[in-house]
Amino acid sequence: MGKYYWIFNLDRCIGCESCVLACKQEHNTLPGIQYRRLHIVNPELYPEFPTYRISIACNHCEDPACLKGCPVNAYRKRNGIVIHHPNECIGCRYCLWVCPYDAPQYSKQKRKVEKCDLCEERLIRGLEPACVSACPTQALELVEHLDSSIQGNVLTSISGFPEDETQVKLRLKGTRRIDGVQGFSKRRER
Amino acid sequence: MGKKYRTSCPRNCYSTCSLLVTVEDGRVTKIEGDPLQLTTRQPCLKGLSYVEQVYSPERLVYPLVRKGQRGGGQWEKVSWDQALEMIVDKLKVIREVSGPEAVFYYAGSGSSGALNKLAKAFWYQYGGYTGVYGDLCWSAGLEGERLVYGENRHSDPQDILNSKLLILWGKNPSYTNIQETRWILDAVESGTKLVVIDPFKNPLAEVADLFLQPRPGTDGLLALTIIQELILDGGYDREFVQNYCQGFSELKAEIGAYSLAKGAEGTGILAEQILALVDLFREIKPARIISGYGLQRYTNGGETVRAMALIPALTGNIGIPGGGWNYANLQSSFDLEIPLPPEPERIRLSIPVARMASGLHETTDPALRMAWIEYGNPLVSNPNVNKLKAGFGKLEFIVVVDQFITDTAAQADLILPAKSMFEQTDVVTSYWHSYIQIRDKLIEPYAGIKTEPWIYRQLALRMGYDGHWIPEDTEELLDKQLRTKGLSLEMLRQGPVYAPWANPVVYCDYQFETPSGKIQLVSSEAEAIWGLTRVPHYRPPVESNGSDERYPLHLVTIHPRGRIHSQFRSNRWLNEISQGPRLKMNIDDAILRSLKNGDPIIIYNDRGKINASVEISWGLNSGVVVIEEGWWLREGGSVDVLSEDRITDLGYGTAFHDCLVEVRKDG
Incomplete structure (x- = not known):
């Protein structure tokens, strides 16, 4: 199995978007291009469904749809990271169609696709990805292996999430927001 | 690299x-x-x-003089020499003809630093000015807290980890203090009970054990209802109250005016939920109330905070790790004495900042002729924007110092570019943690921009004043003053310094700087200074649901996540993820007005109107609407077009949230 798994704690994400801005700053992406984005499930706070925030970049899947679908082999894997090679990219955007997580981003200015490279250069220097080190609540982590202590407590999918057809390397934990749909929670009798 | x-x-x-x-x-x-x-x-x-x-392309890099009509958006680039001469000329004539009080000097809260005080070294030598007193934000609560505890202090943020019960009351740190959420979430994971009290269901309410949604402006009633239950039905800490509190019998005698039924009706919270909270206070210790800065922005805000602040005392949660009352922590604040020339007699601090809009119109003898505005954008951030704008319109000369052409700068006759935080060394303190820090000069001012002290020094020299009060070398001045406190710039460059006089857990010595030396459950100062009752009481906000049937919606303006008030609008990275002004509205209120999600709307009342879009939400009750503040005119308009310039009951604060509106579809 490849290295690197994102671990995302739904209970700890408060939607602050520090990760989004840290990613923007690290990669200095052009206007409108964000490799990492915040998604809010049920932002209307409809009371019979949970509301949670989830920050998603490339999940560096074990069986990546982008890589399989690319007609020019612009995607390759290196040390468990799905790397996009801009020199080979022809901007056809097939990868945008097949990725279930909207990870590849198309740059109109460059006429090419770009995406998260897991901050490979930072990893080589022994640093965490920019998004992980910017998270003020430790909602987002990157681990090199899924040991048993993690495996028992995580999910690969939650309702509303794509079927795991790509062997995604994102694991979710924290179910307090999902369990706590009681809205006015835990009323007490006197 | x-x-x-x-x-x-x-x-x-x-x-x-x-x-x-x-x-x-x-x-x-x-x-x-x-x-x-x-x-x-x-x-x-x-x-x-x-x-x-x-490095925003919108950043101002040279002085601009108005061309054509005021507010017309036409500017002419001038040299610093020309700009300074123009100012000196105006200042001399105005002082000669009308006196120094005809100049209105206003500094906002846009950028903190000890050197901001150097402005006074100029204005004192000018002979005076007209200025404001009070505060736009927290002062009602500061005074409410001071009347009870004598000071404005709280324990270190990390002490949240020691709490077994956390009451997040009117504060949404996921927007305004994200670093605090880490400690709160850590505590919750280790079993601490979390209660969230907020008119809007904020992200931490979703993980809370109990979530209470009071009507806006009724937090004081909720607090007094809790106190009533604790005192009359048992559960307060008798020993603590006996040892460290003053005025219990008087409080007890008057608290009977409140009851669970009245509290439930007034706040709109179910009685059983109020009791659930009271039970938590009875059962769990240490408990900490973390108050926000929204609930004091009502005409009853000071008394709200005074009443809330009594609960940790009555439950014996003061002076212990994990317990307490978090409102403002001024432990790191210290007076870095910047030497100033003698204070002239003709300083006229006659306008409460809350009432600046009216004050500009009403001030006479002499009437105001000129305004100098720095570190602020009052035409977005101060109440009653339209009236305020008309007030500025009467002045003959307005100087605004800013990094960008804000809504306020757009109404100026002369705009001077301001430095950024990276372009001059200063010292900053916090009102949350207890560290003193350097804000260091890391780059030369961008594109020849000048610092505010430079501007004042040049003006002083041109006016023939003593320039030594505003020295060229401001770092030397800071360092000299820091050394009188045993600190230095070099020390601060090594890292933030925990204020040597600060306490990680406050009041552990049970010494209180109050008239009685104890915690004041009742306060004669409240009566003597503010004309209120000795026991804190609830009075409904002047403007709230039901007070004007034409405007059935109570507008709560919350701090944005991606801005500090009106700052950061010119930031393209943040604008990429901004959704623009969106008014959160309950589904019933939306149906009543035939609005669907995303519809463009006009929010209005007698004071004005602004544009936004509607966001239907189940996170708030019918009759309450919520919008982030800080939007500029070009984005739809400042939310404070809608607010009245009213003053709070204590502390000369600003009652932004006494605000009713109606909403209709745009077009």
């Missing part, structure tokens, strides 16, 4: 983060958190976007 330097963020924000800044070839290229500052190791999205902010 560049080199990393330490600085701190001077915005008007709880967190006051220490930052590591990479500078390459004289340019700021990267912002990161400072691993040395445990409390704020990760900056927020705004802090991370300074790289874009400093």
Whole structure:
């Protein structure tokens, strides 16, 4: 199995978007291009469904749809990271169609696709990805292996999430927001 | 590669983060958190976007003089010499003909630093000015807290980890103090009970054990109802009250005016939920109330905070780790005495800042002729914007010092570019943690921009004043003053310094700087200074649901996540993820007005109207609407077009939230 798994704690994400801005700053992406984005499930706070925030970049899947679908082999894997090679990219955007997580981003200015490279250069220097080190609540982590202590407590999918057809390397934990749909929670009798 | 330097963020924000800044070839290229500052190791999205902010193409780099009509958007670039001459000319004539009080001097909260005080070294030598007193934000609560405890202090943010019960009351740290959420979430994971009290269901309410949604402006009633239950039905800490509190019998005698039924009706919270909270206070210790800065922005705000502040005392939660009352922590604040010339007699502090809009119109003898505005954008951030704008319109000369052409600068006759936080060394303190920090000069001022002290020094010299009060070398001045406190700039460059006189857990010596030396459950100062009752009582806000049937919606203006008030609008990174002004509205209210999600709307009342879009939400009750503040005219208009310029009951604060509106579809 490849290295690197994102671990995302739904209970700890408060939607602050520090990760989004840290990613923007690290990669200095052009206007409108964000490799990492915040998604809010049920932002209307409809009371019979949970509301949670989830920050998603490339999940560096074990069986990546982008890589399989690319007609020019612009995607390759290196040390468990799905790397996009801009020199080979022809901007056809097939990868945008097949990725279930909207990870590849198309740059109109460059006429090419770009995406998260897991901050490979930072990893080589022994640093965490920019998004992980910017998270003020430790909602987002990157681990090199899924040991048993993690495996028992995580999910690969939650309702509303794509079927795991790509062997995604994102694991979710924290179910307090999902369990706590009681809205006015835990009323007490006197 | 560049080199990393330490600085701190001077915005008007709880967190006051220490930052590591990479500078390459004289340019700021990267912002990161400072691993040395445990409390704020990760900056927020705004802090991370300074790289874009400093070099924004919208940033002002030279003085601009108005061409054509005021507010017409036509400007002419002038040299600093021309700009300063123009100001000196006006200042001399105005002082000669009308006196120094005809100049209105206003400094906002846009950028903190000890050197901001140097402005006074100029204005004192000018012979005076007309200024404001009071505060736009927290002062009602500061006074409410002071009347009870004698000071404004709370324990270290990390002490949240020692709490077994946390009451997050009117505060949404996921927007305004993200570093605090880490401690709260850690505590919750280890079993601490979390209660959230907020008119809007904020992100932490979703993980709370109990969530109460009071009607806006009724927090004081909720507090007094809780106190009534604790005192009359048992559960307060008798021993603590006997030892450390003053006025219990008087409080007990008057608290009978409140009851669970009245409290439930007034706040709109179910009686059983109020009891659930009372039970938690009875059963769990240490408990800490963390108050926000929204609930004091009502005409009853000071008494709200005074009543809330009694609960930790009555339950014996003061002076212990994990317990307490978190409103404002001024432990790191210290008076870095900037030497000033003698204070002239003709300083006229006659206008409460809350009532600036009316004050500009009403001030006479002499009437105001000129305004100088720095570190602020009152035409977005101060109440009753339209009236305020008309007040500015009567003046013959307006100078605004800012980094951008804000809504206020757009009405100026002369705009002077302001420095950024990376362009001059200063010292900043926090109102949340207890660290003193350097805000260091890391780059030369961008494109020849000048600092505010430079501007004042040049003006002083041109006016023939004593220039030594505003020295050229401001670092030497700071260092000299720091050394009188046993600190130095070099020391601060090594990392944030925990204020030597601060306590991680406050009031553990049970010494209170109050008239009685005890916690004042009742206060004669409240009566003597403010004309209120000795026991805190609830009075409904002047303007709230039911007080004007034409406007059935109570508008609550919350702090934005991606801005500090009106700052950061010119930041392209943040604008990429901004959704623009959106009014959160309950589904019933939306149906009543035939509105669907995303519809363009006009929000209006007698004071004015603004544009926004509607966001239907189940997170708030019918009759309440919520919008983020800080929007500029070009984005739809400041939310404070809608607010009245009213003063609070205590502390000369600003009652922004006494505000009713109606909403209709645009077009």
